[in-house]
Amino acid sequence: MENAQKLKIVGDIYDRVHKANYEYLDFWLENTFLHWDFWLSLAFTLIPWILFILFRKKESTYRLLFVGLFVVIFASWFDFLGVVGGLWFYTGKVVPTIPSYMPWDFCILPVFVMFLIQFKPEMKPFWKGLFFASVGSFIGEPFFKWLGFYVSIHWNKFYSFPIYFVLFMICHRLSKVNQFERIE
Template structure:
C-alpha cells in the first residue's frame, strides 16, 4: 500500500523500532532470570500493593471521587515524566515488578498518588503550599534517596534537586484538581 510517508522513511523508522524491540526482549530475559521472585521483586510488589490498601482503609469515603481524580492526575503525570527520564537516560530502575513501561509501577502508580491523596484529605484547610513542600521534600529527599540507597533507583544524569520543584508543582495541580466543583452532566 502506498502511504504519504513513503516506504524509505517507513523502513528507516522500522529499523529503530526493531532495535527497541530487541532491547526489550533482552531486558525481559534478564528480568525473568535475575529479578522475578527475587527480594527486589517482592519489595517492589509490596510497595505496589500496600499504599493502595492503606488508602482504602484511611480514605474519606465521601471524598473518594475527588481524591481519585487528583490521584489519576499524579499517575498520568509522573508515569509520563518517568518514561521521558528513563528514555533519555537520566535514571533507570532495577527490581521492577513488570519488565515494561511505566518505568517503576510502585513509585508512579502507587506511592506518589496515594501520598498526594492522603495529604489532600488530611487537614484539608492547611496550606496547599505547605503540603506541597512536604510532598516534594518527602518524595525527593527521602523517597528518591531511600530508593537510591536500596539500589532500586539509579540516577545517571539527574539530581534530587531537580525533582523537588517538579514534585511541588505536581502536588499543587493535584490539590487544585481535587477542589474542582464544575463538572457538567454527561
C-alpha cells in the same frame, strides 16, 4: 506519500527496540522475577492502595481518585521521559515494561498526594506542597537509590523538588474542582 527510506530506517530502529525489550524480559525473568527486589516492589505496589482503602475519607473517594489519576498520568509521563532521555533507570521492577517504576508512579506518589489532600484540609497547600516535594526528593528518591531500584545518571534530587511541588499544587487545585456537568 510513503517514503521507503524513512520507513526502512524507522522499522530498523523499532526492531532494535523490540530486541532490547526481549533481552530485558529475559534478564528480568532470570534476575528479578520472584527475587527479593520483585517482592519488595510488589509490596510497594500493594501496601499504599490497601492503606488508601482503609483510611480514605469515604465521602471523598471519587474526588481523591480523580486527583490520584492525575498524579499517575503526570508521574508516569515524566518518569517515561526521564528514562527515555537517559536521565535515570530502574531495577527491581514488578513488570518489565512501561511504566518505568510502577510502585512509585502508580502507587506511592498518588496515594501520598491523596492522603495529604484529605489530611488537615484547612492547612495551606503551600506547606503541604513543600512537605510532599521534600519527602519525594530528599527521602523517597535517596531511599530507592539506596535499595538499588533507582539509578540516576544525569539527574539530581534537587531537580525533582520543584516538579513535585508543582505536581502537588496542581493536584490540590484539582481537588477543589466543582464544575463537572452531569452526563445524561
